[in-house]
Amino acid sequence: MARSQISDYIKQSLSRKLSLWIVSFAALIFLISLGFMFSQSLTTVRREAVNRATQVLENTNLRVNSILEKVEIATDNMEWEIKAHINEPDSMFVYSRQILLNNPFLNGCSIAFEPYYYRDRGLYFSAFSLNDNGVISTTQEGNDHYEYFYMDWFMMPKLLDRPVWTEPFFDYNPDDVTYEAMIASYCKPLKDDFGIFIGTLSVDISLDWLSNTISAVKPYPNSYTIMIGEGGTYFVHPDKSKLFYQTIFTETLEKPNPAISELGHAMLRGEEGMRQLFIDGADSYVFFRPLGNTGWSVAIVCPESDIFSGYTRLKRIVVGIVMFGLLLMLFVFVRIVSKELEPLKKLAHQTGTIAEGHFDQTLPDDGRVDEIGQLSQSFGNMQHSLVNYIEELKRTTAMTASLENELKVASDIQMSMLPRVFPEHKDLDLSASMTPAKEVGGDLYGYVEKDNSIYFCVGDVSGKGVPASLFMAQSAQLFRVLAAEGRSTSDIATYMNNELSENNDANMFVTMFIALLHLDSGKLEYCNCGHNAPVLNDAFLDMKHANLPLGLFKGFEFEEESIDDIRGKMMLLYTDGLNEAENPAKELFGDQQIINLMAQAGKRNSSEVIDMIKAAVEKHRDGSDPNDDMTLLCLKLS
Amino acid sequence: MKFLKHAATAILLSAVSVALYAQERLVFTPQWTAQAQFAGYYVAKEMGFYKEAGLDVEIVHPTATLTAINRIRDNESQATTLQLCQAMEIIDRGIPLVNILQTSMNNAMVLVSRRGKNPLTQKGERVGIWSAGFGQLAKCMSIKEGLDYDWTPFATNVNLFIKGGLDATLAMSYNEYYQIIQAGYELSDEEVFRFRDSGYNVQEDGVYMTVDYYNKHKEQARKFAAASRKGWEWAAEHPNETLDIVMKYVQENHIATNRILQKLMLKEVLSMLEDKLTGKLEFRLRPDMVKLASDMMVEYGMLEKEVTYEQLLAK
Numbered sequence: 023m024a025r026s027q028i029s030d031y032i033k034q035s036l037s038r039k040l041s042l043w044i045v046s047f048a049a050l051i052f053l054i055s056l057g058f059m060f061s062q063s064l065t066t067v068r069r070e071a072v073n074r075a076t077q078v079l080e081n082t083n084l085r086v087n088s089i090l091e092k093v094e095i096a097t098d099n100m101e102w103e104i105k106a107h108i109n110e111p112d113s114m115f116v117y118s119r120q121i122l123l124n125n126p127f128l129n130g131c132s133i134a135f136e137p138y139y140y141r142d143r144g145l146y147f148s149a150f151s152l153n154d155n156g157v158i159s160t161t162q163e164g165n166d167h168y169e170y171f172y173m174d175w176f177m178m179p180k181l182l183d184r185p186v187w188t189e190p191f192f193d194y195n196p197d198d199v200t201y202e203a204m205i206a207s208y209c210k211p212l213k214d215d216f217g218i219f220i221g222t223l224s225v226d227i228s229l230d231w232l233s234n235t236i237s238a239v240k241p242y243p244n245s246y247t248i249m250i251g252e253g254g255t256y257f258v259h260p261d262k263s264k265l266f267y268q269t270i271f272t273e274t275l276e277k278p279n280p281a282i283s284e285l286g287h288a289m290l291r292g293e294e295g296m297r298q299l300f301i302d303g304a305d306s307y308v309f310f311r312p313l314g315n316t317g318w319s320v321a322i323v324c325p326e327s328d329i330f331s332g333y334t335r336l337k338r339i340v341v342g343i344v345m346f347g348l349l350l351m352l353f354v355f356v357r358i359v360s361k362e363l364e365p366l367k368k369l370a371h372q373t374g375t376i377a378e379g380h381f382d383q384t385l386p387d388d389g390r391v392d393e394i395g396q397l398s399q400s401f402g403n404m405q406h407s408l409v410n411y412i413e414e415l416k417r418t419t420a421m422t423a424s425l426e427n428e429l430k431v432a433s434d435i436q437m438s439m440l441p442r443v444f445p446e447h448k449d450l451d452l453s454a455s456m457t458p459a460k461e462v463g464g465d466l467y468g469y470v471e472k473d474n475s476i477y478f479c480v481g482d483v484s485g486k487g488v489p490a491s492l493f494m495a496q497s498a499q500l501f502r503v504l505a506a507e508g509r510s511t512s513d514i515a516t517y518m519n520n521e522l523s524e525n526n527d528a529n530m531f532v533t534m535f536i537a538l539l540h541l542d543s544g545k546l547e548y549c550n551c552g553h554n555a556p557v558l559n560d561a562f563l564d565m566k567h568a569n570l571p572l573g574l575f576k577g578f579e580f581e582e583e584s585i586d587d588i589r590g591k592m593m594l595l596y597t598d599g600l601n602e603a604e605n606p607a608k609e610l611f612g613d614q615q616i617i618n619l620m621a622q623a624g625k626r627n628s629s630e631v632i633d634m635i636k637a638a639v640e641k642h643r644d645g646s647d648p649n650d651d652m653t654l655l656c657l658k659l660s
Numbered sequence: 661m662k663f664l665k666h667a668a669t670a671i672l673l674s675a676v677s678v679a680l681y682a683q684e685r686l687v688f689t690p691q692w693t694a695q696a697q698f699a700g701y702y703v704a705k706e707m708g709f710y711k712e713a714g715l716d717v718e719i720v721h722p723t724a725t726l727t728a729i730n731r732i733r734d735n736e737s738q739a740t741t742l743q744l745c746q747a748m749e750i751i752d753r754g755i756p757l758v759n760i761l762q763t764s765m766n767n768a769m770v771l772v773s774r775r776g777k778n779p780l781t782q783k784g785e786r787v788g789i790w791s792a793g794f795g796q797l798a799k800c801m802s803i804k805e806g807l808d809y810d811w812t813p814f815a816t817n818v819n820l821f822i823k824g825g826l827d828a829t830l831a832m833s834y835n836e837y838y839q840i841i842q843a844g845y846e847l848s849d850e851e852v853f854r855f856r857d858s859g860y861n862v863q864e865d866g867v868y869m870t871v872d873y874y875n876k877h878k879e880q881a882r883k884f885a886a887a888s889r890k891g892w893e894w895a896a897e898h899p900n901e902t903l904d905i906v907m908k909y910v911q912e913n914h915i916a917t918n919r920i921l922q923k924l925m926l927k928e929v930l931s932m933l934e935d936k937l938t939g940k941l942e943f944r945l946r947p948d949m950v951k952l953a954s955d956m957m958v959e960y961g962m963l964e965k966e967v968t969y970e971q972l973l974a975k
Contacts, residue, residue, distance in 0.1 A: 166730070172791040172815040181812070181825030189819050192914070251739070253822045253843035255916075267918045276920050286844050317823070593863045 037363055041355035045348055052344050063333055071241075072296060075309035075322050078241050086232060087314040089127070093208050094185070096125045097225050101210060104133060108214070110460060111140045114149035121162045121225060122153045129153050129205060129228045132163065133212075133558055134170050135221035146170070176222045179211035183219070189251040190229050190264055203255065204265075205227040206316075229616065232257050234318055252317040254286050262596045285310070289319035289524035298326075365394050381409045429488065432644050433458065436491045439498050445471055449589075450541060453479070453628040454655040457599070457648060464490030465597045465651035466498045466532075474541050477505035477514075479630035480595035480655045481534035484555065484571075493530045495521065497572065501536070506607060511536045511549035511609040512582035515572060519580065521549070522573035531573040544589035549582040554601065557594040558585075559620040562613070592623050592631065592658045599652030603639045606646045611639055628656035669683050677897035683716040684880050684966060688867075690735035691728040691746075691792070694721050694913040696906045696926035697752040697834060697865070698741065700763065704891025706905045713883040721913055727792050729755075738873055739884060743864040744945075747960035752957075754877050756931045759972045761885035762945045764864040765935040768833040769797060771853040774821055774839060779853040786810045788829030797860050798830050800956040818843055818944065834928035862953040863946060864932070874974060881974065889943050896930050896941060903912055945972060 031040050100121045107113040134148035146164025164170045171177070178186045190206040209224040232249075236258045239247045249258035254269035270286040273279065281299040285308060288295060294311035301308065301323060310321035327334070365388060370384045385402045388393070409635055437456070444452045454467045464483035469476055479501050483490040502516040511532040514536055522532065536558055537548035552571035555562040567581035596616070603611040619638055622632050630652045639652065663902045690698040700718060710717040714719050729750055731737040739760070742750070750849060757895065771779040771787070777786075783806070789795040791813035802809045809828075814820055817829045818839045819835050831837045833854070855861070867888060874881050895902040906922050935942040947969040957963040 035662065169791060174819050177812075177814060178823060181820060182823060185825070192916070253818055255843075257813055264918075266916045268920075269842045269844065271842050272918055272920050274837070275842060275924065283844070290844050328836060397670070593942055 026122065035356075035357050035360075037359035038368075040359050042488045045352045046353055048351060052348070056340065056344065060333075060337055063081075063336070064156070066548060067330055067333045070305060070325065072309070074241050075296075075307070075324060076311075078239055079309060079311050079320060079322060079625055081134070082236060082320065083311060083313060085235060087233070089227075090127070090208075090314050090316065093128065093225060093227050096121060096128065096221060097185075097210055097360070100131075101212070101223055102271060103168050104212065108212075108220075111147060114147075115151070115160045115162075116193045118149045118151040119158055121339075122129075122151050122158050124223075126153070126156075128225050129203075130226035131223045131532070132170070132175070132226075134176055134224065135212075137171055139220055151232045163493050175207045175209050179222050180219050184209060185210040185498060186316075189253060190256065190266075190318075204233055229257070241322060241324060242324050243327050244328045245322055245324040247320060247322050249313065249318055249320045250289060252285070252289060252290065254418075256484055256584055257318065258320075267297055267437070285321075292319065361455055364396070364400055365390065373401070376405060376408075380616050381412060403647065412422075428624045431597070432491060436495065440467060441469060441493055445469065447476075447541065449660045450476065450539075450657065451457035451628045451660070452476075452657040453632050454480075454653070455632050456651065456653040457636070458478070458651045459486065459648040460600065464494050464532075465599065465653035466494045466501075466655050467595070467655045468498050470502055472505065472508050475538055476541060477501075477511075477538050478595070478655060478657065479534055479536045480553065480556075480597060480653055481532045481551075481572075482597040482599075482651070482653070483532045484530055486651075489528060489530065493522070493532060493573070497532045497534070501534075510582060511538050511547050513582045515551050515569065515582075516578070519570075519572045519574075520576050523576035526573050529574075531571040533571040539657070539659060541587070541659065542589035543586060546588045546593075547582055547584040549579060549580050554596060554598060556596070556615060557589045557620050558588065560617055562617070570631060589659045592620065592628070592656065594620060594631070594635075595653075595655040597651060597653040599648065599650040600635065600639060600654065603642055604646060604649050605644050605651065611642050615642075628658055631656045683711070683714050684877075685716045685736040686880060686884060687718045687720055687731075688740060688884070689720050689722055689728045689731045689740045691741045691743070691865075692835075693721065694906075694909040694919060695835065696922045697832075697929050698909075699895045699902050699906050699929065700892030701888055701925055702891070702909050703895045703902055705889045706893065706908075707894060709887040709894075710884070710891045713887040715880065715883055715887065717884065717887075719909075722792075729793070732757075732868075733868060735870075735873075738841045739867055739869050740883075741865050741869045743794055743796075744862055744866060744950065745864075745957065745962075746793055747866065747868050747972070748954060749793070749796055749910050749962060751971070752963045752965070757762075757972075758871050758874045758946055758974045759866045759868055759869040760874065760881045760974045761888055762863065762943060763888075764866065764867040764932050765837050765942055765946070767797070767856040767861045767864060769795070769855045769860075769864075770831050770833050770837055771798065771828055771855075772831050772837065772847060773825055773828045773851040774824060776851060778850050779901045780805060780807065781931070782809070782828050783807050784810060785827035786805060786812050786825075788812050788814045788820060788826040788931065790817075790830065791815055792915050795830050795958060796962050797855055797862055797953070799962065800960045801855065801858075801860055804959045807960060821845075833862050834932070836923040838924050838928075844923060854858070865940075873896070878974075885974075890934060891944075893941065895926075896933065899930065900924060946967060 032042060093313065100117055102115055104114065113131040118133050119178050121131045122128050130150065130152045132148050132150045137145045140147050141296060146162065148162060148164045149160065150163035151158055151160040152172050175188045181433065182581050186209055186580065188207045188209060190204050192204065205226050206229050207224045207226045209222050210217050212223055213222045236247045236249050246254060246260045247258060251257055254271050256264045256268055257266070257267060259265055270289070271283060274283050280295070282301065285297050285299060288297070290312050292312040297308045299306065299308060304325040304327065305479050306323050306325045307329060308317055308321050308323050312319050313327050317533050369385060372385055385398055385405060387398065390398070435495065440456055441454070444454065452469065456465050456467060458465070464482070464486055466481045469478040481494070481497055483493045497518065500518045505518055509517070515534070533552040533553035535548065535553040537546055549569065550567065551569050555565060557563070566583055569580045570578055572574065594616070601611055601613050601616060615638065619635055626634065635654055674880050688701060705717055707966060720731070722731060728737065729742070732740050747757050747759065754810060764807055771784060773779045775782065787809040789798065789811045799811070812826060817826065817831070817836055820826050821829050821840060822845060829836070831840065850929065854866040867885060869881055903919065903923055903926055906926065907919055910922060933941045950969040952970060954968065956962065956964055956965045
């Protein structure tokens with residue numbers, strides 16, 4: 023519903039439609055441009071992040087390595103002195119102390135030997151010095167409670183036969199559990215002249231500085247650094263509860279996480295690289311690299327939201343501006359286009375007013391020369407022409423109305439010329455009817471009583487309308503005058519022909535059947551002037567002379583014929599409006615139907631026969647207009 | 661009136677003091693640092709089962725190098741957990757012990773290869789073994805199978821193993837095995853030899869006292885065993901609550917472990933309590949397993965003479 027309402031709202035205004043199209047297209051262009059720009063920016067920001075993190079890691083690594091190397095060098099320097107005095111066990115205490123004095127950054131040093139290496143010293147011999155905030159104490163640390171030769175720091179160089187960094191470990195004081203130092207030991211195997219392992223030289227260094235250095239690495243506000251040992255144990259992590267207690271794999275034991283496991287394995291393998299993964303509740307980039315030759319690995323975890331925060335902010339602003347711009351554009355366009363189309367709107371409104379008949383409306387003319395100005399001007403011209411045309415039409419219509427009125431009068435006159443009253447004779451039954459096809463018809467009928475006889479006729483003037491009616495009036499008048507003189511039917515025809523031919527420039531003519539019936543004898547004399555053959559009872563009258571219609575050739579001699587007695591017979595005279603009456607399919611009424619109808623006349627009088635025939639014709643027409651005048655004259659002499 | 665009230669309070673307080681004083685004190689030392697392996701004892705202590713039995717039990721863990729048996733020998737502790745083979749060895753060395761409660765019904769020891777091999781193919785290679793004195797069964801197996809391993813004692817083995825200092829190592833399926841996996845080391849079935857499934861299913865942890873102490877404190881021993889058993893049964897029914905209790909002990913002792921590892925350990929340890937024949941927590945020594953262990957250890961020179969089931973049983 024709402025959608026169709028919006029659609030309708032847009033469809034109803036050209037300015038809205040046009041503006042929407044333009045803005046949509048602009049939006050598409052923006053979308054493509056911005057998409058490309060953002061994609062490029064994304065790549066650049068990512069590259070920048072990789073560079074930055076790599077740089078930070080590299081710097082950290084350099085700093086850490088420089089210190090670790092110092093530890094290794096100090097240990098190496100001490101090793102030859104130990105070897106040189108290997109047979110003087112007490113000197114080991116001196117050396118373990120000496121190394122701490124020379125290298126204040128070291129926390130402790132053990133010079134530990136295999137069980138019973140010095141037989142006189144028993145199972146344990148490990149010279150251990152501890153730097154406790156500048157105060158150096160030295161002891162022999164091995165005893166039944168501390169079997170040092172099972173410790174990692176002692177065993178690793180022995181088993182691996184090379185110097186090694188131990189995994190960092192907590193050194194906490196049971197009396198002061200709040201202090202927990204992270205310690206790592208650099209351990210070198212000590213060998214005798216035969217290359218046989220005799221003990222381990224181990225120096226301890228507090229890794230608090232390392233932890234602080236690494237934790238301080240923060241290329242992004244929410245980024246953090248982790249460090250894991252060779253067993254994946256966290257030695258640096260913002261979540262202190264994980265330190266030493268968890269490895270990078272711990273959580274995967276409960277909930278497998280292939281991405282984390284893969285990262286852990288890559289770090290353990292000493293690889294350098296970058297991974298994109300979901301870690302600690304955020305999509306992040308993890309940059310990692312190994313830390314010197316310790317076997318440890320450092321990683322910077324940078325949440326994507328941090329790396330791309332500038333980019334995201336820029337994207338939001340740009341998208342906001344573009345959205346606002348597009349809306350503003352839409353608004354402005356609608357206003358501008360609407361303003362530009364204002365004359366068109368007025369034009370539409372005034373056209374509507376004109377359509378309602380107010381032709382005197384003035385169309386807007388703001389002097390524009392563009393398409394809208396041209397349209398307005400054209401429309402003005404059209405309005406002018408329309409006004410003229412309508413004036414002309416009004417005039418013509420008035421004239422037509424006047425003419426129609428006159429035609430009506432003419433029709434009335436014409437009809438008045440045809441007798442409506444028929445002779446009242448005890449033996450004669452005569453009726454007639456004329457139905458015009460147009461207002462003024464060309465058919466005629468008439469009768470004239472003369473002594474004991476009666477003249478009657480039916481005629482059909484060529485053409486229709488006023489000229490035909492004038493010709494018919496003349497013909498009817500001539501018939502009445504000539505019949506009144508008691509002339510024969512052929513004589514009447516000949517005389518009428520000569521009269522009508524005179525000055526007949528229009529070449530009009532009339533077909534006519536003229537008859538004289540002697541009422542006492544029943545004799546019928548007749549002259550057919552090119553007219554349809556009448557019907558007598560149920561057959562067409564068989565005539566020898568068809569003659570010509572009247573008015574064609576002056577001087578033509580018309581022949582007449584006669585029937586001795588028609589008493590008791592029904593006679594029908596008609597014009598071609600009867601037999602040629604058409605139905606909607608243009609089928610003619612036909613002669614046969616006339617014969618059939620006459621056969622059914624029976625005891626009907628002439629008026630009833632005429633009504634019967636007219637009803638049959640009406641039925642045949644089936645609603646179509648009469649195509650010609652139809653005249654019927656029916657008589658019967660008893 | 662006021663005087664009477666004070667007097668009543670004083671009498672009541674005296675009664676409580678007497679009751680507290682009446683509780684017998686006992687120091688119990690599990691054979692390893694705090695972890696879910698000893699969940700039943702922590703539960704008995706924390707849920708008050710020991711107190712209900714009239715015992716004032718203190719749980720003192722050994723350090724990685726000061727072993728539980730040293731504490732027993734020096735009478736610093738009166739009861740300790742030991743593996744069956746370990747107890748037999750100690751008895752054989754002249755410290756008579758008696759088993760007052762057997763918890764483990766199965767062997768949890770595994771042998772894990774560092775070289776991607778079947779440990780049975782690592783003849784003569786360097787294999788880690790606890791310096792604290794477990795692993796008698798593995799030594800028997802090494803001889804029996806003709807593998808002649810180069811045994812390397814360690815205090816803790818995970819770092820040595822990970823760094824490649826060992827070719828293989830002994831591990832407990834509930835402890836070091838998971839630590840190795842937690843270190844990112846992936847193990848296939850081929851690389852892990854399980855003693856339980858290979859004809860060496862000898863039950864492990866049980867609670868032991870010296871015969872001397874036991875003979876003088878039989879009732880106390882019985883009460884301690886019953887309360888400890890109750891602790892284990894409660895732990896089996898309430899693993900989540902038990903894990904909370906275990907973590908409390910782990911944190912108090914600064915043990916470098918975590919909840920996930922302890923959860924895995926607890927599950928494995930509880931499954932070891934179940935006798936595979938009956939499917940129940942039996943809490944008893946099985947004579948067949950004692951015989952198997954004793955025979956092997958005598959045969960491969962770890963015992964001078966047989967230690968019998970009857971000898972171990974608390975009477």
